[in-house]
Structure formats: structure tokens, C-alpha cells
Amino acid sequence: MTRRSDRALPTLTSPWRIWAKTLPIFLTLITISALGIFNYQKTSSSIVAATLYALRTSEVGKRELGEEIYFRDMWPWIWGEMNQLHGREHMGFGVKGTRGRGWMRFRSVRVGRMGKFETKEWSLETEDGRKIQLMDEGREDPFLNTALEAEGSD
Structure with a gap:
């Protein structure tokens, strides 16, 4: 083992930051999918x-x-x-x-x-x-x- 035991720990990114970046993309995809499904239902009525x-x-x-x-x-x-x-x-x-x-x-x-x-x-x-x-x-x-x-x- 060549690593030193008293080295500095890596900085952790907050999970809220990851959520803040991916949540708008997720909500956009869900909205587009739901609108497409509802329109398909209308089309086949x-x-x-x-x-x-x-x-x-x-x-x-x-x-x-x-x-x-x-x-x-x-x-x-x-x-x-x-x-x-x-x-x-x-x-x-x-x-x-x-x-x-x-x-x-x-x-x-x-x-x-x-x-x-x-x-x-x-x-x-x-x-x-x-x-x-x-x-x-x-x-x-x-x-x-x-x-x-x-x-x-x-």
C-alpha cells in the first residue's frame, strides 16, 4: 500500500445538487411521455x-x-x-x-x-x-x- 493514511479526503458532492440537475430532465421526459400516451388514446378512440x-x-x-x-x-x-x-x-x-x-x-x-x-x-x-x-x-x-x-x- 503506497497511499498515505493521513491524506485529505475527497470532497463530496451534495445529493441535492445531482437531483437539482436531473429532476427537470426527468419531469420533462415524463410530461412528454404522458402527453404522447393520452394523445394515442384519443387517436385510437x-x-x-x-x-x-x-x-x-x-x-x-x-x-x-x-x-x-x-x-x-x-x-x-x-x-x-x-x-x-x-x-x-x-x-x-x-x-x-x-x-x-x-x-x-x-x-x-x-x-x-x-x-x-x-x-x-x-x-x-x-x-x-x-x-x-x-x-x-x-x-x-x-x-x-x-x-x-x-x-x-x-
């Missing part, structure tokens, strides 16, 4: 699938966006609230087709605890700023038929 399907089969949607209507971005971000428990669905996301791109909005509410959802807004805003209502006054709620078909198949 039946509400988003139904509205996207209804847009694909809509004559107005085909006329404005063309064929092959799908999410605009590779990793779509669904903005808004989807709270079926409390009867509030208000969301929007980017869509694209072979002819153009746009932003689809959907808002539906449920009046009463056991009431049915009623679509209040279903619109498409094109890239040139036009806002097109996808629910005609003369046509019924397109989402009501799919709900009735689902109830009949049970």
Missing part, C-alpha cells in the same frame, strides 16, 4: 374513427379533400376534450385527401345523465380559410344512424 369515417363517406368531404381522406400528419395530434362520462366531446384534428388539406372539428354533448349524444358542430376548415358545415339542415345527424345500428347488433 371510436369517436375519432367514426368522425373520420363519416368524413370519408361525406360528399362534401370528397368534393373538398378528394379521395383517401386520413390524418394530415404522420403522428396526428387530437386537440380538445373527449369526455364521454360527463357528456362532452369537443375535438379537432388535421385531415388530408388527394385534393387538399383541412382541419376537422367535432362537438357533441349529452343532455342529462342517460341522454343520447347530440352533434352540435361538425365542420371542415380548408387551407384557404373556408369553413364548411358538414351537417346539413336537411339531413339527419350522420352519427345517430351508426349508434342505432350498433344498438341493434347487440
